[in-house]
Amino acid sequence: MVIDAVSFYLFALMVLGGGILTITRRNAVHSAISLIVSLLGVAGLYLLQGAEFLFAVQIVLYVGGIMLLFLFVIMLVNLDMAAKERQFNHQWLVALVAVALVGAQTGYFLIRGQGAFRIADAGGIAPPSALGNTEILADALFSKYLLPFELVSVLLLVAVVGSVVMAKKRI
């Protein structure tokens, strides 16, 4: 339990710290590294929650794939000029206030609605299962969620074509 709690707070710290650093760094590369930290924290949280497959996916896809993409773009696009300019736009103060208000409201909801989540606390431990997490996921994904799965694959295809069209100089 203690390890769980410690792990949670550690990962939470990684997540929030990485997130805050991501949105505050002047240098985009620093932001990207901070984002990696944050995403790794999220991956750790997945592991805590018993979602081993997603843990793997998070690491491989985000840290390995998306971050590579980001860094590649950062290298491709000259960000030196951007780094020397203002980092925040004119509406930063009002935006911050508004988001803070939304955060306050969300906190209010969480405190008031604490009781609604009692069910979740009934079994703090993952249920014993003969099958591993990956098998269960695969079973659901390729039977119950087959159609959404295929649609998502089409979405990916569209995204591939779209990004090629966008990025290419001449079609």
Next chain:
Amino acid sequence: MHPITTVHYLALSAALLLIGTVGVLTRRNIVIILMSIELILNAVNINLIAFSHALRSVDGQIFAIFVITDAVAEAAVGLGILIALFRNKETVQADEVDLLKW
């Protein structure tokens, strides 16, 4: 020490979402904005996994996979747009582009 409950995860998720939102609303660099969007999506994922765990259902994880896929697609297209924009406007600052009107 209190045991870690779903509410903790939800609070963490909300915090991450707000951080991402602040990034989207205040940063000028579009690359950072895209990163902030990733943060927001991850906050959603934390939410989904937390409920999946609490309800002992694998559906949340499935949705998380879909969200990750979506995030990949969004990142790919968004970065493509960024490259196109930089090529045409010579800028990556979001408030220097005001085409989205009329």
Next chain:
Amino acid sequence: MVTVNWLDQIWLIPLFPLAGAALMLGFGKWLDPQPVSDVAVAPDLALDPHPHGLNAHGRLKFLISLLCPGTVLLSFLLSVGAVWELSTVPQRMHQVIQFSWVAGLPFHTASGRIAMFQADWGFLLDPLSSVMILVVTGVGFLIHVYSVGYMAHDNGYYRFFGYLNLFVFFMLMLVLANNYALLFVGWEGVGLCSYLLIGFYFHKKSAADAGKKAFVMNRVGDAGFILGMLLMLQVLGTVRFTGVHAALAGFQSESGGFGVLSAMALLLFIGATGKSAQFPLYTWLPDAMEGPTPVSALIHAATMVTAGVYMVARSAALFHLTPDTSTIVAVVGAFTAIFAASIALVQNDIKRVLAYSTVSQLGYMFLALGVGAYWVAVFHLFTHAFFKALLFLCSGSVIHAMGGEQDMRRMGALKNKIPITHWTMWVGSVAIAGIPGLAGFFSKDEILWQSYQRSGILWIVGFVTAGLTAFYMWRLMNLTFYGQSRVAPEKEAHIQESPAVMTIPLSILALGSILAGWLGTPKLWNLGESFRAFETWLEPAFPKVEAAKHAASTEWLLMALSVAVAFAGIGVARYFYTIRTEIPDRLGAAFQPLYTTLYRKWYVDEIYDFLFVNGLGKGGGRVCGAFDRNIVDGGVNGAGWLTRFTSTLSIWWDTWIIDGAVRFGSFFVKMLSFPVCLLQTGRVQAYAFFVVIGILAFFGYYVTR
């Protein structure tokens, strides 16, 4: 025996000449190709012997010579058949209506009735039209035959016969029509053919001018005719002869005053004065002598100019109800008769003398119509057709023999050189002079007797005219055939008698001039019914006129007087122009002003020139010019100014009101949208901010709940 219902075939009578005309005018050029050009040449040139003789052209020309008189002969035979059959029909009337060419247009008549303006393509054969078709086709045929010889060497042979056939067609339409509208079609058609044939030698300016003059003067009369016809339609509601007769039965005689019927009759009479060359619209007829002589004989003596007489006779029922107009007709006729005869006294052109003689004789006919002796007018028309056609054809023969010479002062002593022409013309002259036993005597004497019954003054005018007629005709005869020859020596040798194709028609017409009159001998002579056939034949066609009572001795006396004046005229003429040829010159010198006045035809042409051509024409030209410059141009300029003014107004309105409204609308919308526009920055993050605000509001709703 094949029985043909001739009466139902009368619609065919005009169609034969029409077919001939269509053939000639459509294909005649191919039948009679002109070696050089299609321009007809003057008679003096044309009378040269044909250089090519009878070649291929000649044979085709021979075809024309057979075809065109043939169509008229066919019509004549049909007419004879129809008239013969008509004499067996008790009511002496037959109508063939084929279709209506003016479909019914409803209108209100003067009496408030609704009538249909409708005109048939219909034919009416009654005693009156039967006389006319026999004259038109019979005399027309003889003149066609004569023309074969007379026009033999003219260019435009086919054109001449085409026009001549077309004329016969229209003339037959005119006399066979069963309503005034169709009659008017024929009326205008013969006017057209008259124009075409007067201007046959169209390269001669005088001929072209004469054609125009005839056409224009006829238009003056035709205007009267049209107005009369429209008035008739308005008052009586129909133009069909039978309908008009029926409608007139409901009217009283307008002996009390000049009413609407009198106006109608007067308008119709104005039409007749144009066509029949009565005063004051007669001046075109002498000028019409510019046409070829057969045309003068057929159109301007025998048939077309009598169309007015026919039309008035056809309207006898109307004129019978309108004594005022009838008086006008009689006075105009009598005046024209003596007036034209006085001019004929001194003319030197052989054809002009005959032309004025025609005008004078037509005046006789109108005199007869005016005094209510309708059948006598038609009788004189009938006899006149023979002897005047004969006289014209004889004069043509003389001109032919003289090589185109028309001036009687360069003739004389032709009696033995052209004997057949001389004897036939002698018959014609005796006939017109009114010597008993020949045609002219019977009809003219009847006219004089009838006019005496109405008024002594009219009789005196007619009587004097008879004397003048005898005088000028025998002046013509003496100058042409007797006395000393005044022919130019180089022409003397070429004088020869015309060919048989010309002299045979002359002989037939001469026979007619002798015999035609015996159909209407005076009642006084008591020769039996068959010698009074003309009157009894025409009796159903005209209203009854009660004869005034005069002693038989009066009639004998008047007859003797008119015969005496005829002989006197002949004798004086012979004395003046053969025995003592210096007397006319002395008389002319003694009465210089009178002679000149007569010679210049009472200056009527000059007066018309002054009044109408110069006065109305040039003065009218000035007035029209001023009108054009001031009113018409002013109107145009004014319209232009008005257009510009309105367009200026329109521009102002457009700029300030229309555009102003549009601009105000857009301005208003702009003002309204201005605050909203401020929100639309075009920046993505601003929009995202609004989304957050929306979430804030959304959450706020649940927080405050």
